[in-house]
Amino acid sequence: MINSLDPRIAREKINEDNNIAPLTEMDQFETYEVFHQKKRGDQHVHAGIVHAPNAEMALLFAKEQYGRRGLSVNIWVVKTNNVFASDYDDADIFETVPEKQYREAGGYKVMDKINKYKKENKV
Amino acid sequence: MYGNAYIDPNEKANAMIAGEDPIKLAEFEARIARGEKIEPKDWMPKEYRKQLIRMIEQHGHSEIIGALPEGTWITRAPGFKRKLALMAKVQDEVGHAQLLYSAAETLGKSREDMINDLITGKSKYSNVFNYPAYTWADACIIAWLIDAGAIINQVANAKGSYGPYCRALDRICTEESFHLKYGHDNVVTLATGTPTQRKMVQEALTRWWPPIMHFFGPSDKISSHTEILMRWKVKMASNDDMRQQFLNMYVPKIWDLGLELPDANLKKVEDTNSKLGVKWEYTEPDWDEFKRVINGGGPCNAERLAVRRMAEEKGRWVRAALLRKDEKYVTPLA
Numbered sequence: 001m002i003n004s005l006d007p008r009i010a011r012e013k014i015n016e017d018n019n020i021a022p023l024t025e026m027d028q029f030e031t032y033e034v035f036h037q038k039k040r041g042d043q044h045v046h047a048g049i050v051h052a053p054n055a056e057m058a059l060l061f062a063k064e065q066y067g068r069r070g071l072s073v074n075i076w077v078v079k080t081n082n083v084f085a086s087d088y089d090d091a092d093i094f095e096t097v098p099e100k101q102y103r104e105a106g107g108y109k110v111m112d113k114i115n116k117y118k119k120e121n122k123v
Numbered sequence: 124m125y126g127n128a129y130i131d132p133n134e135k136a137n138a139m140i141a142g143e144d145p146i147k148l149a150e151f152e153a154r155i156a157r158g159e160k161i162e163p164k165d166w167m168p169k170e171y172r173k174q175l176i177r178m179i180e181q182h183g184h185s186e187i188i189g190a191l192p193e194g195t196w197i198t199r200a201p202g203f204k205r206k207l208a209l210m211a212k213v214q215d216e217v218g219h220a221q222l223l224y225s226a227a228e229t230l231g232k233s234r235e236d237m238i239n240d241l242i243t244g245k246s247k248y249s250n251v252f253n254y255p256a257y258t259w260a261d262a263c264i265i266a267w268l269i270d271a272g273a274i275i276n277q278v279a280n281a282k283g284s285y286g287p288y289c290r291a292l293d294r295i296c297t298e299e300s301f302h303l304k305y306g307h308d309n310v311v312t313l314a315t316g317t318p319t320q321r322k323m324v325q326e327a328l329t330r331w332w333p334p335i336m337h338f339f340g341p342s343d344k345i346s347s348h349t350e351i352l353m354r355w356k357v358k359m360a361s362n363d364d365m366r367q368q369f370l371n372m373y374v375p376k377i378w379d380l381g382l383e384l385p386d387a388n389l390k391k392v393e394d395t396n397s398k399l400g401v402k403w404e405y406t407e408p409d410w411d412e413f414k415r416v417i418n419g420g421g422p423c424n425a426e427r428l429a430v431r432r433m434a435e436e437k438g439r440w441v442r443a444a445l446l447r448k449d450e451k452y453v454t455p456l457a
Contacts, residue, residue, distance in 0.1 A: 002426045005255050006195040009430055016425045020242070020436045023235040027442055031225075031455045048290070049225050049455040051234065053445035065218055069298075080455050088165050 031080045032058035034065070036072040044076055055079075136347030139170040155356055160286035163229035163457060174357050175285050176230045177246075183223035184241045184248035188427050189269075190216040192252060196262040208305050212266065215298045222294060226287040229455055242432045250413060251334040253421030260313055260320075260327035266306030268331065271373055272338045274299050275365050284356035287457055307376075314380040328377070329385045336386075336408040339366040370403040 002014045029051045035044040047066040052058035058077040067075060086093070101107030117123065140148060147166050154161065161167055190213045197213065200206045224234050240246040251269055256262045274296060281292035313324035340362040343349050352358040360368075371391070377384060386406050394402035416424070 002429050004426055005257065006191075008195075008198070009426065012433065014426075014429045014433050016429055018429050018432050018436070020432050022239045022243075023435065025233070025235060026446060026450060026452060027439070028234040028238075029442070029446065030450045030452050031228075033456060046457060048222060048294075048457075049228075050221075053442070053447065053450070057445070064214075065221060068214075068218075081451060081453050083456060085456055088162055 029053045032062070032077040033080055033083055034058075034062040035076040035078070036062070036066055037074040038071060039073055044074070047072075049080065050077070052077075136351055139348065139351055140168055143168050152354065155284045155354070160289060161284050162286045163454070168355075170351075171355055171357065172230050174352060175288065176227050176232050178357065179223055179227040179230075179285075179288055180232065180237050180240070181247055181249075183220045183227060183237065184246055185252065186216045186220035186223060187241070187431070188248045188252045189265075190220075191427055191430060192254070192256040192423075193262055193265060195256055196259055199259065200262075201259060205309070209262070209266075212302050212305060215302065219291075219295045219298070222291040223288075225455060226285075226291045229287045229457065231454060233452070238435065242428055242435060244419065244428055247417060248427075249338070250417045250421070251331075251338055252427060253416050253424045254331075254334050255423050257330070258323055258327060260310075260323040261330065263306060263309035263313060263324065264327045264331045266302055267310045268306070268335055268373060269338065270299055270302040270306055272335065272365075272369050274303060275368050275372075276339070279359040279365065282356070283359050290457075311380065314382060325382055328382055332385050333408060333412070336366070336405065337410075337413045339363075339369070341410050341413070364398075367397065367399060367403055370405070371399050371401060374403065 002009060002012075002016055004010045031049045031051050032055070033049055034047045036047045037044045047062075050058050050061040050065055052061050055077055059075060062075050062077055063072070066072060144166075148168060151161070151165075151167060151171075161171075193209065193216070194213050197206060197209050200209045224237055227237060228234055237246070241248070251265075256265060277292050277296050277299065281289050281296060283289055310324060313320040342363050343361045349358065349361075370389075374384065374389065374391075388404060388406045390404050391401050392404060394400065415421075419425075
């Protein structure tokens with residue numbers, strides 16, 4: 001018998017060798033990926049995961065786990081199973097050639113042209 | 124590059140990388156050397172995965188078990204405000220365990236397996252939690268000094284190479300700073316209180332000093348094994364360096380309160396070779412006692428595990444009732 005200093009535990013009269021059957025697969029449920037929005041106007045960003053038996057409980061656990069210090073105004077949960085992710089091994093799909101100035105704001109230098117025009121035409 | 128290097132599997136350090144693809148290993152090490160993080164689905168050496176699972180899992184268990192000696196004092200904390208604060212702290216610790224288990228899970232060990240290894244005694248947890256919190260002052264010393272030690276360890280590990288562990292630790296460290304302030308406030312209240320309160324906190328400090336000195340573990344053996352773990356940014360600081368950092372930050376704060384530490388040899392000396400510029404000398408902790416306790420011989424080992432088993436057993440029917448047959452487990456993403 002466990003003779004604990006903690007009165008709550010002493011009252012339980014637990015045996016030291018209270019061996020239990022091991023937890024089986026799915027005892028801790030599947031996982032949900034949690035996305036939270038820190039304040040209105042922000043994007044939702046991934047915060048981590050929770051284990052839960054259903055979406056409603058996943059929301060509840062997500063609020064406790066990731067939103068208990070006023071860090072969220074809104075939370076989404078998505079079953080991990082339902083997320084399709086790209087593979088880090090395929091990181092080369094994001095590679096690009098350096099000559100893509102045409103899709104950057106910095107690729108358009110109108111002031112040069114304007115100044116040249118002003119100078120030449122004395123505007 | 125490790126391109127064509129011959130790896131002798133009979134050598135201990137080389138056993139860590141035996142059988143690994145040398146090109147992938149070189150890319151992996153280069154990524155870490157560039158300061159990039161490793162993510163769950165990345166290629167990684169088997170030994171990297173194994174060591175990280177062991178480390179993160181133990182860290183998670185420590186949070187769960189650490190909630191027990193402190194949780195003991197929730198109902199008896201002096202005053203409503205301290206009850207609320209201690210409840211919040213204990214809730215944080217259990218939350219930390221969840222974050223850490225999630226990080227370990229991304230490496231392929233299920234939470235069920237981790238819990239099974241905890242309750243059968245196969246996995247370890249921080250040795251300090253095998254000691255009881257005799258009085259309220261013990262709970263205050265734990266909240267201040269054990270959490271201070273944990274922060275030093277966690278801040279170091281947060282700069283490690285495994286992405287999910289670093290992200291969990293960043294969050295954990297933010298919450299730990301509340302624990303540290305809360306613990307310090309409680310210790311200061313007792314130390315500046317009545318003679319009875321002072322006596323109580325001094326006795327708790329004397330009791331907890333040996334476990335605190337054990338907290339960071341024995342001096343690291345200088346081995347090529349350790350060297351690889353440091354290169355892989357699994358181990359971020361030596362046990363002795365962390366202990367020195369702890370002593371340098373907290374011994375002066377303890378002495379400030381006029382409290383005494385049960386080590387006549389404890390003193391600060393100049394040391395131009397160390398990063399801190401000083402070195403703390405102390406009596407070598409009793410490592411036989413440390414080993415005895417970590418192997419089950421401490422005052423609370425049996426109780427801690429028996430309580431965890433009871434909790435798992437009592438909650439089992441609720442979880443079974445909630446489980447739906449169509450659920451399917453996949454490893455979380457990050």
